[in-house]
Amino acid sequence: MGSRSWEMNHLSSKSDMEMIPQDHMNTPSVDEGRRRKSVSKDGQYLKKGPWTSAEDAILVEYVKEHGEGNWNAVQKNSELSRCGKSCRLRWANHLRPNLKKGAFTPEEEQLIIKLHAKMGNKWAQMATQLPGRTDNEIKNFWNTRIKRLQRAGLPLYPPNVCFQASDGDQQTQIVSPVTQHQTDILRGNNFDFPDIIFENFYQDHGDLSYTSSVPDISMSSMCQGFESQDHGYTNMLNNVEQLRDSETINVGYGSTFYSGLPSVSRLPFEASGKIQLAFGLDYPYDPDANIKNLTTFGGEISLSHAFSNGNSSASRPLSGAAKLELPSLQHVETGDSSWTAYHSTPHLEAVDTYLESSPTAVSLQSECISPRSSGLLDVMLHEAQALSNSKRHSYEKSSSSSAITHNEMVESSGLNLFDIGWEDCNDPISPLGCSAASIFNEFVPPINGSSIHEFLPSDSTTGPF
DNA sequence: AAGAAATGCAACCGCATACAC
DNA sequence: AGTGTATGCGGTTGCATTTCT
Numbered sequence: 251m252g253s254r255s256w257e258m259n260h261l262s263s264k265s266d267m268e269m270i271p272q273d274h275m276n277t278p279s280v281d282e283g284r285r286r287k288s289v290s291k292d293g294q295y296l297k298k299g300p301w302t303s304a305e306d307a308i309l310v311e312y313v314k315e316h317g318e319g320n321w322n323a324v325q326k327n328s329e330l331s332r333c334g335k336s337c338r339l340r341w342a343n344h345l346r347p348n349l350k351k352g353a354f355t356p357e358e359e360q361l362i363i364k365l366h367a368k369m370g371n372k373w374a375q376m377a378t379q380l381p382g383r384t385d386n387e388i389k390n391f392w393n394t395r396i397k398r399l400q401r402a403g404l405p406l407y408p409p410n411v412c413f414q415a416s417d418g419d420q421q422t423q424i425v426s427p428v429t430q431h432q433t434d435i436l437r438g439n440n441f442d443f444p445d446i447i448f449e450n451f452y453q454d455h456g457d458l459s460y461t462s463s464v465p466d467i468s469m470s471s472m473c474q475g476f477e478s479q480d481h482g483y484t485n486m487l488n489n490v491e492q493l494r495d496s497e498t499i500n501v502g503y504g505s506t507f508y509s510g511l512p513s514v515s516r517l518p519f520e521a522s523g524k525i526q527l528a529f530g531l532d533y534p535y536d537p538d539a540n541i542k543n544l545t546t547f548g549g550e551i552s553l554s555h556a557f558s559n560g561n562s563s564a565s566r567p568l569s570g571a572a573k574l575e576l577p578s579l580q581h582v583e584t585g586d587s588s589w590t591a592y593h594s595t596p597h598l599e600a601v602d603t604y605l606e607s608s609p610t611a612v613s614l615q616s617e618c619i620s621p622r623s624s625g626l627l628d629v630m631l632h633e634a635q636a637l638s639n640s641k642r643h644s645y646e647k648s649s650s651s652s653a654i655t656h657n658e659m660v661e662s663s664g665l666n667l668f669d670i671g672w673e674d675c676n677d678p679i680s681p682l683g684c685s686a687a688s689i690f691n692e693f694v695p696p697i698n699g700s701s702i703h704e705f706l707p708s709d710s711t712t713g714p715f
Numbered sequence: 716a717a718g719a720a721a722t723g724c725a726a727c728c729g730c731a732t733a734c735a736c
Numbered sequence: 737a738g739t740g741t742a743t744g745c746g747g748t749t750g751c752a753t754t755t756c757t
Contacts, residue, residue, distance in 0.1 A: 299750095300725070322742070338743070339726070374745055389746075390724060397722085 297331045301340050305330055309337055310345055318346075343384045350382030354391055362388055367407050 297305075308330045316323070318341065321334030330337065343349075354362065358380055365376045371392075373385035380388065399406055 298727070320742085334742075335728090335744095336726075342744095343725075371746065385745075386725075393747095394723065 294325070295331055296325065296333045296336075298336070301332075301344075305332065306340070306345055309340060313341060313345070339386075343386050348382055349384070354383075358383065359391075362391060363407065366392060 301309075308328055309324065309332075312324050312328045312330070316327070321338040321341075324330055324334060324337045325332060332340070361380060362376060365379055369375055371389075373389040373392075376388050377383055377385040396406065
């Protein structure tokens with residue numbers, strides 16, 4: 251890998267310096283593969299491509315002497331045939347002191363997700379919150395993560411990523427990343443972001459655990475619904491706790507994190523090809539439909555954080571029970587914003603009302619807690635996937651056998667879920683185009699066969715990133 | 716074992732902004 | 737105010753390495 255070659259370069263830098271003739275440093279070699287060269291203003295060839303340890307040494311030496319900055323002078327005042335830009339980049343990303351190398355820690359991963367939900371693709375800003383990490387590193391991490399989620403057809407943010415308006419007088423309001431971005435942009439309010447909250451997460455000696463705090467509407471509201479049933483969600487969680495406690499495999503951070511989640515991701519997947527979910531429906535999978543959904547979703551998610559250009563189909567009106575989740579991540583934005591305002595409280599009621607209309611059948615299967623899972627992303631994969639299954643469940647019900655149509659459901663609940671300005675998510679002004687919430691809500695997992703592992707990326711259960 | 720595909724990282728490119736003149 | 741230069745940022749690409757078939 252690149253990092254390894256970088257390390258190798260550094261390990262051997264001294265010998266490299268001795269081995270490379272002085273004139274060689276200024277003369278791009280012919281056989282350097284992808285290495286290209288350009289010509290500087292004064293006619294000197296500027297080398298491109300991977301840096302050699304010799305070049306690194308020169309740059310380090312130069313910075314020691316002259317300090318950072320004035321990068322164009324490096325090429326003039328040293329033997330380095332690199333443009334200033336390249337020098338700056340090399341220094342910033344690899345040579346400057348206090349750089350942290352190696353994989354991101356779970357804490358860093360969490361922070362990145364949190365920051366990304368908060369500020370979008372502001373890699374440099376995010377890097378300031380992660381000492382020793384570079385924007386490039388964070389960007390690569392995120393893009394990799396995007397790819398994995400895209401492949402799995404999963405949302406970018408954990409369902410319990412929500413946002414709390416910073417206004418002290420407001421009650422807890424769940425804010426989608428998108429709407430906050432959008433409103434910030436509309437207001438010209440750059441990065442005056444609300445506090446983002448990973449509800450229910452806290453760190454304890456390196457492990458993330460779940461605290462059963464209520465404000466995570468998306469989950470807690472569902473919990474309320476479950477708890478009103480005979481087969482309460484609380485019982486389910488208790489069962490899962492027992493299950494988790496009985497695990498003898500050291501599942502590490504990821505599983506701790508995962509198993510603590512208050513979500514339906516821990517609901518069972520039956521090997522028979524059906525899924526029993528908290529909504530109490532037996533749902534036979536339709537592979538074709540799932541494939542289609544995967545395709546659709548993948549296309550939406552492909553534009554990195556931004557989903558950005560506003561062309562995402564995720565912003566089209568959502569259908570069926572998927573809509574149920576909307577309040578959980580949507581921000582109550584009032585005033586002159588073009589984003590339609592609404593309030594979260596009725597949504598909770600509506601969600602609960604709807605949930606209560608569904609019988610609940612809960613069973614458990616340890617399969618959904620992969621002992622091999624060890625990363626935050628994996629947590630999310632499982633989490634979002636299972637929750638999405640439940641959405642599909644609900645959708646199937648409401649779209650076929652149920653007498654309740656989507657609109658009826660919404661109308662009867664007094665909740666205008668369809669009028670929350672989703673079409674505005676396509677606003678080309680928006681840097682996002684659609685929200686994590688919309689992605690999350692639209693997603694239907696591509697399951698072919700009987701096991702979740704059949705459609706999860708193979709590496710999703712083997713380790714973080 | 717070999718080739719193909721996937722992955723991850725480093726580096727480049729273009730654009731935007733800041734600053735100096 | 738206009739122009740040129742330096743710097744910073746985010747998106748994208750190229751390729752070495754790893755994993756899969």
